[in-house]
Amino acid sequence: MGLRARVIVMLxxxxxxxxxxxxxxxxxxxxxxxxxxxxxxxxxRIVDSPRGERLIQRCQRAPGxxxxxxxxxxxxxxxxxxxxxxxxxxxxxxxxxxxxxxxEFGEPVFLRGWTAPVGVSALRVHDLGACPVLRLQxxxxxxxxxxxxGLPLGMILWQSLLLSGVLVLTGAGIALPLVRRISKLTxxxxxxxxxxxxxxxxxxxxxxxxxLARAFHATGRKVVETIRALEERDAALEAYVSNTTHDLxxxxxxxxxxxxxxxxxxxxxxxxxxxxxxxxLEESHYIGALISNMSAAAKLEAAQAHVKLHEMDLAEVVARxxxxxxxxxxxRDVELGWAAPEVLTITGDSTLIEQxxxxxxxxxxxxxxxxxxxxxxxxxxxxxxxxxxxxxxxPGVPDAMLGSLxxxxxxxxxxxxxxxxxxxxxxxxVRKVCEVHGFGLQVENxxxxxxxxxxxxxx
Amino acid sequence: xxxxxxxxxxxxxxxxxxxxxxxxxxAGYDVEWMTSGTDALWVEPExxxxxxxxxxxxxxxxxxLLKQYRExxxxxxxxxxxxxxxFDKVRGFELGGDDYVTKPFWPEELLARVSARxxxxxxxxxxxxxxxxxxxxxxxxxxxxxxxxxxxxxxxxDVLAQLAARPNMAITRxxxxxxxxxxxxxxxxxTLDVHISRIRKKLGAASKHLATVWGVGYKLVESLEDH
Numbered sequence: 001m002g003l004r005a006r007v008i009v010m011l012x013x014x015x016x017x018x019x020x021x022x023x024x025x026x027x028x029x030x031x032x033x034x035x036x037x038x039x040x041x042x043x044x045r046i047v048d049s050p051r052g053e054r055l056i057q058r059c060q061r062a063p064g065x066x067x068x069x070x071x072x073x074x075x076x077x078x079x080x081x082x083x084x085x086x087x088x089x090x091x092x093x094x095x096x097x098x099x100x101x102x103x104e105f106g107e108p109v110f111l112r113g114w115t116a117p118v119g120v121s122a123l124r125v126h127d128l129g130a131c132p133v134l135r136l137q138x139x140x141x142x143x144x145x146x147x148x149x150g151l152p153l154g155m156i157l158w159q160s161l162l163l164s165g166v167l168v169l170t171g172a173g174i175a176l177p178l179v180r181r182i183s184k185l186t187x188x189x190x191x192x193x194x195x196x197x198x199x200x201x202x203x204x205x206x207x208x209x210x211x212l213a214r215a216f217h218a219t220g221r222k223v224v225e226t227i228r229a230l231e232e233r234d235a236a237l238e239a240y241v242s243n244t245t246h247d248l249x250x251x252x253x254x255x256x257x258x259x260x261x262x263x264x265x266x267x268x269x270x271x272x273x274x275x276x277x278x279x280x281l282e283e284s285h286y287i288g289a290l291i292s293n294m295s296a297a298a299k300l301e302a303a304q305a306h307v308k309l310h311e312m313d314l315a316e317v318v319a320r321x322x323x324x325x326x327x328x329x330x331x332r333d334v335e336l337g338w339a340a341p342e343v344l345t346i347t348g349d350s351t352l353i354e355q356x357x358x359x360x361x362x363x364x365x366x367x368x369x370x371x372x373x374x375x376x377x378x379x380x381x382x383x384x385x386x387x388x389x390x391x392x393x394x395p396g397v398p399d400a401m402l403g404s405l406x407x408x409x410x411x412x413x414x415x416x417x418x419x420x421x422x423x424x425x426x427x428x429x430v431r432k433v434c435e436v437h438g439f440g441l442q443v444e445n446x447x448x449x450x451x452x453x454x455x456x457x458x459x
Numbered sequence: 460x461x462x463x464x465x466x467x468x469x470x471x472x473x474x475x476x477x478x479x480x481x482x483x484x485x486a487g488y489d490v491e492w493m494t495s496g497t498d499a500l501w502v503e504p505e506x507x508x509x510x511x512x513x514x515x516x517x518x519x520x521x522x523x524l525l526k527q528y529r530e531x532x533x534x535x536x537x538x539x540x541x542x543x544x545x546f547d548k549v550r551g552f553e554l555g556g557d558d559y560v561t562k563p564f565w566p567e568e569l570l571a572r573v574s575a576r577x578x579x580x581x582x583x584x585x586x587x588x589x590x591x592x593x594x595x596x597x598x599x600x601x602x603x604x605x606x607x608x609x610x611x612x613x614x615x616x617d618v619l620a621q622l623a624a625r626p627n628m629a630i631t632r633x634x635x636x637x638x639x640x641x642x643x644x645x646x647x648x649x650t651l652d653v654h655i656s657r658i659r660k661k662l663g664a665a666s667k668h669l670a671t672v673w674g675v676g677y678k679l680v681e682s683l684e685d686h
Contacts, residue, residue, distance in 0.1 A: 288563045295543055308545040323571040324564070337672035339629040351545040375674025377631055391674055 003182070007175040011168045019163040023156045028118065035119030035138040036110055042073050042136055043123045047106040052125075059085070059131035066131065072139040077131040078122075085131060092135060096122040100133065108136070181209050189216050197223050240298045247290055251283040258283070278331050285328045289362050293429055296355040300432045307436050312350040314386060315340040318378050321357045325365060334368050334392075336361075338376035344386055346457065348437050356433040359426030360390040360453050367451070368394035382459025391452040396445040430455070465489040466573070467507040469499045469524065470539065471516050475562075479511070482566035483573070499524055504532035509576055511569075512556075514540040514547070522554055529555035535576040537569075588623045590681050592665050595623045604665055614641060615658050618651070622669070622679040629672040 046052035059066040059077045063085040068075040076089035082097055084090070092100075095116070099109035103124050111120040119138030126132055181202065188201035197220035202213035258280040265272050299306045322338045329336040357376075364374040374392045381387050427443070430453070434441040440456040465488040470476040476492055483490045491507070493499045496519030504510060510528065514521035525536060538551045538559040551559055558572050587596040594603040600616055602609045611619065617639035622630055632648045640646030640654075655677060659666035670680050 284563075285565075291563075292543065308549070310545070310549050320572075324568050326571075327565045327567045335673055337629055337675045339631045339634075339672070339675045342625075349545050350548060351543050355543075373673035375672070377675055379631065379633070393673075 003179045004176060007179065008168070008172060011171045011175075012164075015167045015171070016160065016164045019167065020156070020160040023159045023163065027156055027159075032112075032118050036121075038073065038138050039108055039110070039119060039121045039136050042071075042075075043106065043108040043121070046075075046123065046134065047125060056125055056131060060129055063130045074137045074139060076135045076137075078133040078135060079130060080127070080132055082133060089135070092122065092133070093120065096120070096135070100124060178209070181205075185209060185213055185216075188213075192216070192220055197221070236298065236301045240294060240301075244291070244294045247294075248287060251287045251290070255280050255283045255287070281331050282328060285331075286366075289358065289426075292355055293359065293426060296352060296429050296433075299352070300429065300436070307349045307352065309347050309349055311345060312348055312353070313343050314346050314348075314353070314388070315342065315344040315378060317350060317354045317357060318376060318388070321354060321361055322376055324358065325361045329365050329374065332365060332368070333370040334365050335373045336365065336376070337373070338378075340376075340378040341380055344378060344380055346384075346386065349433075352433045352436070356430040356455070357388070357390075359430050360455075363426050364390055364392040364394070364451070364453075367397075368392050381456070385457045385459035388455040389452065390454075391446060391450055393448075393450040396449060396451045397443075399445065402443065402445070427453075463506055463508060464491050465508050465577075466491070467499075467502060467504075467510045468492045469496065469511065469516065469521075470494065470513040471496070472513075478566070479569065482570065486570050486573075488573070496521070496524060500527060504528040504534045507534055509573060510534055510536045511573075512536055512538050514538060514542070514551075522550065525551070525554045525556060537572055537576065588626070590623060590626050590679050591668050591683070593623075593662075593668060593679075595619060597623075604662065609661055611658070611661065614639060614646075615654055615661075618654055619658060619669075619679075622677060626679050626681055629675045629678040632676040635676060 046055060055068060055075075063077060063079075064087070066077045066086050067088060077085040078089070078092055079085055082092050082100070084092070093111055093116075095111055095113075096109060100122055103109050103122075105124050105126065108121040108123045111117065117137075121136045121138075123134045123136060124132060125134055185199075185202050188199050192199050199213055199217040199220055202210050203217060204210065205213065258276055262272060262276050262280070265276070318338060318340045322336060326336055361374065361376060368374065372393050374390070377387075377389045379387050379389075431441055433439075434455060438457070440454075440458070442452075442454045442456075444452055446452045466483060468476065468479060468483070468490055470479060470492070471494045473494070476494060480490055480492045493502075496516030499516075500519060512521050512524060516524070521538065521540075525538070528534065528536065535557045536555065538556045539562065540547065540551075540559060541562040543561055548559060558576060560569050560572055587594055587598075589595075592605045594606075595601075596603070597620055602611050602616065602619065618635055621635055621639050632651055636646050636648055636651050640650060655669065655671075659669055662669065667683055668680055670678050672678055
């Protein structure tokens with residue numbers, strides 16, 4: 001059942017009986033009051049006026065036939081023991097008997113209570129002889145409405161219906177517009193997915209419905225954000241996969257060629273030139289570096305970079321990185337020297353930092369000539385800082401390119417090539433890692449030739 | 460309890476395991492190679508000097524094995540993993556791993572980590588350090604070459620002592636200047652170079668043990684075949 005129907009049903013079911021009862025009570029109360037007033041007047045007249053005297057005398061002369069009906073009031077008489085004097089008179093109600101005990105002469109006592117008939121009273125008029133007590137019963141206002149003493153049902157019905165009608169209209173007038181507003185809001189919420197998850201209805205209302213509308217709207221915004229973040233991540237992942245496939249293809253092909261050539265040479269009984277395999281070695285090293293970089297890039301490019309900070313030993317990372325690149329340095333006839341303290345503790349994501357250091361060393365070796373030198377020096381600065389310097393005596397980087405190396409997004413095809421322009425990709429990772437950790441990064445061509453990269457953290 | 464073997468290798472991939480086994484035995488180590496994680500659960504870690512543990516094993520995750528081993532022993536464990544997740548690394552160390560090597564790796568890389576873990580401490584005699592033909596007595600402040608006493612100035616000895624404190628490791632020029640040179644005289648790196656060349660002259664043929672490291676500084680090398 002909808003809210004509207006429920007509101008109306010409840011109003012009718014609740015209001016009608018309530019107003020009926022209310023009316024009943026009111027009417028009865030009014031009648032009781034009217035009765036008491038009338039009876040009080042009559043009692044006064046009986047006691048104080050000559051007519052009253054004559055009435056009592058009549059009773060005393062012929063008690064057995066005494067009954068008075070005047071102006072809607074019926075009077076019966078009772079003797080000293082409160083028994084009816086005339087056989088037609090009703091017995092005196094016990095409550096009246098009780099009340100009469102303490103009653104003064106001439107003071108009427110009334111039958112009261114919800115269950116008692118309206119308009120019954122008793123009166124002690126004298127205590128000499130017959131008819132000391134009278135019982136007065138009010139027959140109700142004269143009129144055509146029902147028998148005397150009965151309830152005016154017609155009037156009650158009228159009043160109830162009128163009151164009910166007013167209450168139902170008022171209730172409906174308040175509730176139904178609210179229901180309509182909720183209905184409209186519901187429609188707006190249902191249509192939200194097509195409207196970019198916005199809910200425009202009721203946004204400015206000050207009440208609870210307005211709050212509900214604003215809450216829906218806020219939720220809608222969050223949904224939009226989440227969808228966008230997920231789409232971004234999807235796009236990044238797609239790009240990652242496609243780039244990886246593309247970039248691995250080249251060195252892998254070289255590898256395949258070299259291995260095939262080596263196999264052929266051996267099969268033909270030719271002298272195997274170690275250099276042949278030297279190149280294969282370099283290509284596979286490059287592939288390994290590429291895979292690591294791709295994985296770091298994916299982490300860093302995600303909507304929220306996945307960085308896990310923890311206490312780590314930077315000196316140990318440097319030692320590890322150098323040891324990883326020694327074979328390839330030897331292969332390329334490049335001397336790789338390094339120095340670091342025994343321990344240098346910092347807070348950082350060790351995987352990302354290791355990747356950054358690895359890229360710096362890799363670049364220094366890769367872009368150097370045979371017989372060249374690379375140095376990796378880590379030194380503490382003050383209590384909490386450090387300086388990591390990676391430099392070589394290679395050809396350096398054309399000054400024109402230095403600027404672009406500091407660019408954030410180095411995702412273009414050129415960046416990932418092995419040529420000096422390709423320096424950019426590894427450095428882009430280094431830059432991002434430094435950003436994420438709050439490290440400083442400087443790159444420059446050394447005055448005496450060669451390239452210098454310095455990664456720092458202030459003390 | 461049998462004799463102690465050098466290395467336990469737990470790696471399920473046949474080809475990779477064979478390569479690593481070959482490279483380790485080629486370097487002179489005595490290696491036991493297991494391919495099953497469940498089998499590896501039952502070994503006695505104390506019967507090895509070093510354990511190399513792959514993480515992704517069928518039937519038993521490497522971390523669970525590591526926990527088991529750590530309950531019974533402090534034997535050094537090197538974790539092999541293809542995953543570069545920092546979370547995994549931190550977890551590995553928390554569970555008691557000593558070192559890790561990520562795939563792909565060159566044979567030399569693993570060998571370097573293995574020898575670092577199994578490193579025999581440089582021979583120290585009393586207060587002295589022996590490097591090749593050189594004996595440096597830091598207490599008496601004496602240098603002996605092939606047993607023969609060699610005369611060194613105070614500064615020259617200090618420089619040599621700094622280098623001998625971390626054999627085979629390069630020490631930066633700046634550090635040598637800071638720690639060994641006379642503060643009052645405000646030595647510079649130029650001065651240091653001069654001292655080094657004097658020391659080399661005194662060492663004669665053994666001067667090859669005092670190597671220059673381009674861009675960094677100097678180091679004392681034990682074995683001349685190094686590099």
